[in-house]
Amino acid sequence: MSKIDVVVTGLGATTPLGGDVASTWDGLLAGRSGVRTIEADWVERFDLPVKIGAALAEEPTERIPRVQARRLDRCEQVALIAARQAWADAGFTEPTDEHTDVVPERLGVSIGTGIGGPVTLLNQDDLLEEHGIRKVSPLTVPMLMPNGPAAHVGIDLRARAGVHSPASACASGAEGIALGYQMIQTGRADVVIAGGAEACIHPITIAGFAQARTVSTRNDDPAHASRPFDTNRDGFVLGEGAGVVILERADLAAARGATVYARLGGFGITSDAHHITGNHPEGIGQIAAMNEAVRMAGLSAADVGHVNAHATSTVVGDIGEAAAIRKAIGEHPVVTAPKGALGHLVGGAGAVEGIATILALYHGLVPATLNLEELDPKVELDVVAGEPRKVELSAAVSNSFGFGGHNTALLFTPA
Amino acid sequence: MAEKAEILSGLAEIVEEVAGVAQDDVSLEKSFVDDLDIDSLSMVEIAVQAEDKFGVKIPDDELANLKTVGDAVDYVSANSK
Numbered sequence: 001m002s003k004i005d006v007v008v009t010g011l012g013a014t015t016p017l018g019g020d021v022a023s024t025w026d027g028l029l030a031g032r033s034g035v036r037t038i039e040a041d042w043v044e045r046f047d048l049p050v051k052i053g054a055a056l057a058e059e060p061t062e063r064i065p066r067v068q069a070r071r072l073d074r075c076e077q078v079a080l081i082a083a084r085q086a087w088a089d090a091g092f093t094e095p096t097d098e099h100t101d102v103v104p105e106r107l108g109v110s111i112g113t114g115i116g117g118p119v120t121l122l123n124q125d126d127l128l129e130e131h132g133i134r135k136v137s138p139l140t141v142p143m144l145m146p147n148g149p150a151a152h153v154g155i156d157l158r159a160r161a162g163v164h165s166p167a168s169a170c171a172s173g174a175e176g177i178a179l180g181y182q183m184i185q186t187g188r189a190d191v192v193i194a195g196g197a198e199a200c201i202h203p204i205t206i207a208g209f210a211q212a213r214t215v216s217t218r219n220d221d222p223a224h225a226s227r228p229f230d231t232n233r234d235g236f237v238l239g240e241g242a243g244v245v246i247l248e249r250a251d252l253a254a255a256r257g258a259t260v261y262a263r264l265g266g267f268g269i270t271s272d273a274h275h276i277t278g279n280h281p282e283g284i285g286q287i288a289a290m291n292e293a294v295r296m297a298g299l300s301a302a303d304v305g306h307v308n309a310h311a312t313s314t315v316v317g318d319i320g321e322a323a324a325i326r327k328a329i330g331e332h333p334v335v336t337a338p339k340g341a342l343g344h345l346v347g348g349a350g351a352v353e354g355i356a357t358i359l360a361l362y363h364g365l366v367p368a369t370l371n372l373e374e375l376d377p378k379v380e381l382d383v384v385a386g387e388p389r390k391v392e393l394s395a396a397v398s399n400s401f402g403f404g405g406h407n408t409a410l411l412f413t414p415a
Numbered sequence: 416m417a418e419k420a421e422i423l424s425g426l427a428e429i430v431e432e433v434a435g436v437a438q439d440d441v442s443l444e445k446s447f448v449d450d451l452d453i454d455s456l457s458m459v460e461i462a463v464q465a466e467d468k469f470g471v472k473i474p475d476d477e478l479a480n481l482k483t484v485g486d487a488v489d490y491v492s493a494n495s496k
Contacts, residue, residue, distance in 0.1 A: 138456040
């Protein structure tokens with residue numbers, strides 16, 4: 001089977017930096033932080049050690065009508081918002097019974113999430129406990145199921161070639177894009193709406209991450225809490241948001257004169273088979289994922305001029321990834337870690353950061369890693385700090401890793 | 416027993432809240448499914464809210480018979496205390 005060229009023709013996102021791709025990208029370039037004090041009574045009530053998060057910059061109900069919004073978990077809302085933006089950005093119109101820009105049988109969806117709708121689950125459980133079954137919403141299951149975000153997008157934009165929802169924790173969004181690429185490569189679809197979504201800022205997730213000692217407790221200084229690769233990092237900051245891209249067969253995109261942001265050259269997906277939360281100490285899975293992405297794209301590591309790191313701002317994780325990047329790609333790539341500004345969007349992270357990688361290629365501009373003031377001496381890489389850096393790129397890799405030992409690397413090349 | 420006009424306007428408020436149908440469109444002859452485009456999940460929500468609002472019980476086998484807004488108004492009128 002000859003390889004099919006796959007390009008990115010549309011981008012959509014809603015993040016702690018902004019309600020769309022343009023404001024998110026501007027925020028990354030300007031060095032704004034999406035991390036804020038959590039304004040909810042439960043922080044005090046449970047005396048949580050973590051009082052900060054990266055909540056959405058724009059409430060989803062600003063863009064989704066009330067009646068539709070009440071049928072959707074917040075995670076489904078953000079997926080839908082990002083997907084509709086990406087769809088319009090690709091130059092497609094809203095599908096109707098009379099007209100669809102893409103034949104539904106040739107349109108797929110692959111949108112991952114880390115945990116789907118736990119907030120719905122917990123709210124409905126409260127109602128059950130307090131009032132009995134009568135008050136439990138008949139929409140409980142469709143709102144909490146992790147395939148809900150992808151399924152709603154599929155219904156909204158009329159995709160009948162299959163709807164997938166990979167769940168690989170913090171790699172879900174990147175895996176969503178990788179599986180979308182595979183759908184096109186294997187001939188199952190011509191266009192795939194691909195990405196990831198998460199919206200699970202809730203006392204139970206904050207408490208769980210806090211008990212695992214993985215999150216920052218820099219409560220008195222939220223904007224400086226997430227600091228990947230910095231010596232004084234102390235954990236990640238839980239965020240929420242979604243990113244979606246339109247993947248399209250290159251020949252079809254060219255035929256309709258679509259704007260092409262980048263080409264998705266390949267991906268690597270590996271698994272550590274080591275520990276449920278800890279990375280393999282030699283980084284074998286991360287290295288193999290990057291190597292495979294480079295190989296699939298038909299390139300060599302020397303071609304990769306930029307790596308968008310997964311780096312979450314945890315003490316151990318960032319060092320492990322830095323070593324893996326050096327081994328797999330080398331010491332030459334210009335590295336950035338967008339979680340300094342965005343926080344950690346869990347299932348949305350890989351997709352939003354994939355979009356940042358695409359835009360870095362497209363504009364020849366790599367945003368700085370926010371809050372990187374003193375590079376950890378164990379990080380022997382060229383990490384951009386302070387100001388964005390102009391750089392001509394012929395290939396860029398975006399890394400995403402997740403609890404469970406999931407490793408995904410996406411490789412993009414210029415249009 | 417509540418007045419039918421009162422029941423209709425109360426029911427219309429619920430339908431608007433749950434399904435986003437303008438209250439003026441919720442008239443007696445309309446079918447919930449065919450005319451107002453309300454799905455089975457929203458019907459359950461509407462029934463629960465109607466039970467609370469009008470103090471009636473709407474068992475599932477009765478709910479299945481309430482095809483039109485008028486059916487629901489008649490049922491509530493006949494069964495509310």
